[in-house]
Amino acid sequence: MGKTLAEKLLSAKSGAGARAGDIVISKVDFAFVQDTTGPLTLRQFREGGFPKPSSPKTCAIFMDHAAPSPNREQANDHLFLRKFAEETGCQLFEVGQGVCHQIVAEQFACPGDVIIGADSHTVTGGALGAFATGMGSSDVAIAMALGKNWFRVPETFSINVTGRFPKAVGVKDLILYLIGKIGADGANYKALEFTGPAVDRMTVSQRLTIANMAVEAGAKVGLFPSDEVTRAYLEAQGRGAKYQLLQPDTDAAYEKVIEINVDRLVPMVAKPHTVDNTATAAELKGTRIQQVFIGTCTNGRLEDLAMAARILKGKQKHHGVRLLIAPASHAVLEAALRAGYIRTLIRAGAIILPAGCAACLGVHQGVLGDGEACLSTANRNFKGRMGNPDSFIYLASPATAAASALTGEITDPREVL
Amino acid sequence: MARTILKGKVHKFGDDISTDLIIPGRYARLRSNPPELAKHVLEDADPNFVNKVKPGDFVVGGSNFGQGSSREHAPLVIKMSGVSAILAKSVARIFFRNAINQGVPVLICDTGKINDGDELEIDLLAGTIKDLTNGAVLTSGKMPQVMVNILNEGGLIPYIKKHGDLKL
C-alpha cells in the first residue's frame, strides 16, 4: 500500500514507517514564534532549563502581530524577544519585515521539511510541500530545545481540483467553498492533500492562500505535492538547491476523496462569525461595510495587491469605507511599489499599513466600532477577532474586497471587472 | 497526576468556542501578565464566568472547542480560573495539545447530556463521567499514551524537566 504526502514526510523525518494513526517522534527542521506567542514560549523554554536551542539558526522570532507596538506592554515583549535572540543566536525578524508565514515561505520552507510554529497558520508552508503545522508554546519550546517533537500521523482527505477558474473567481473562493462544504471542524486532525489539473496550474502564491486556510477546516496540514512550479519559485528565491520532487503514491489510502470542479465556481464570502458560514457574494449584495482590509498571510501577496490595483485603477473607493492595505512582507511591498500598485491604490484612497498582521487580530491598525462591518481578505471572522465583539467580519477574495471598497457594500467582483 | 477523581460544577458553553472567545486578541498586551489576563477568561462567551467559577469546576463545550489560534494562553487562563477539566464533544487539535501541555485534562464525550449547573464526578483513570444531577453516565475517548504520560507529570515542561528528553 502506497503513502500519502503526510505519511511520506513524517516517515522520512521520523525514520519510522509512518502510517495514519501512528504516533512518531520526528525531527523538526524549523521552529518559530511570533510576538504574541513568543514571550510565553521563550519563558517555557527557560523554565525547561535549556540554555540555548539545539540549532539556533533554524529557530526564528518574528515581530509581526503587534508591530509597530501599540502599547507599552507589547513594546516590552518585543524587548524581551530581541534580547532572547541576541543571547541565543536565534534568527530575528524585526517590525516591518512582514508576517511570519510569508517570510517562512519566502526564505525557509522547502519540500520535505517538518516545520512547527507557535501560530495556527503555520500550515501555510504546506504549499511548498513542507509538513508545516501550528502548535502551542510548550510544544514549540521543546522543539527548539530538542530539535524534535511528537506527531500523530494524520489521515488524509484528498482534494482533487479540476476545471478552470472563471473570470474574477480564484483560490480564495475555492477554499471558502470547501470549508463551507465540509465545515469548520470537517477535517479536524486530518491532512488535506490538494492535487489535480487545476492545482498543477496554480502559482505558489495561490497555493499559499489555500494551505493557509486548511486550519479553518480543523486540518493539521494542507499539503501540496512539489512540482516545476515549486522549483521555479525556490529558484527565484535563491533556494533552488533545496528543491526535491515530492508526490503522493498513486495507491495511497485516503479517508475521503473530495472532487471539486471550479468551472462554475462563483465569488464566495464567509459571513460572521464562523468561516464555514458561507454564501455567494451575489447573495449578500446590499450588505453595507465600513472597512475593507486587504492583506494578511492569506491574501497579502503581490498577486493579491495586483488584483486590487486592477479593480481600483483610476477609480475612488466609496466615501463611507476605510480601505486598509497591508502587504504580507517587505519584499511584497517593494515589488508592489516597483509594479506601481501602491501608487494606484493610494490614488484610489487606500491607506497603506506596515508589512505585518496589521488589522487582522484586533490589537491595532483598524479595530472596528460597535455595529461596524469589515470585509477582509483574512482567514478568520470569529466574534471579536478584529478587536470588538460587537462588530462583524466578512471574509472574501481580494477581488471581492476591492469591488466592495468601490461600492461600500458587498459586491460580486464580476459586476466591476 | 495530582488527583484522579474530580468533582465540581458545570459551566456549559455552545459549539465552536474559539480561542478568541476564550481570551480575546484585544488583551494581547496582557499576555506577559497572566494574572491580569486571566481576569478576562471566556469573557466574550459569558461575561460573568470569571465571577461564577469556583476551584474544581468544569468547562463543558460542544463541538470544535478551542478552534482558532495556537495561543497556549487559552488553556492557561482556563487553568488559572481554577477549572479542573475541560469536556467537549470535540476539541480543536492545537487546543487539545496545549491543554494537556498545561496539565489540564480534556475529556471527549457526549456533552449534550450535561446541563449548565450540573454536578459532575469524573474518574480520570477510568475515563468515566457521572452527572450527579441527572444520573447520566458517560465515557470519554482514549488519549494517546504520550499525552497520558505528559498529563501525569502535570504538563509538557514538567515532563521534560523530569525526563530530560521526549520518548514515546
Ligand code: SF4
Ligand atoms: S496575518 Fe492574521 S492570520 Fe496571519 S499570522 Fe498574522 S494575525 Fe495570524
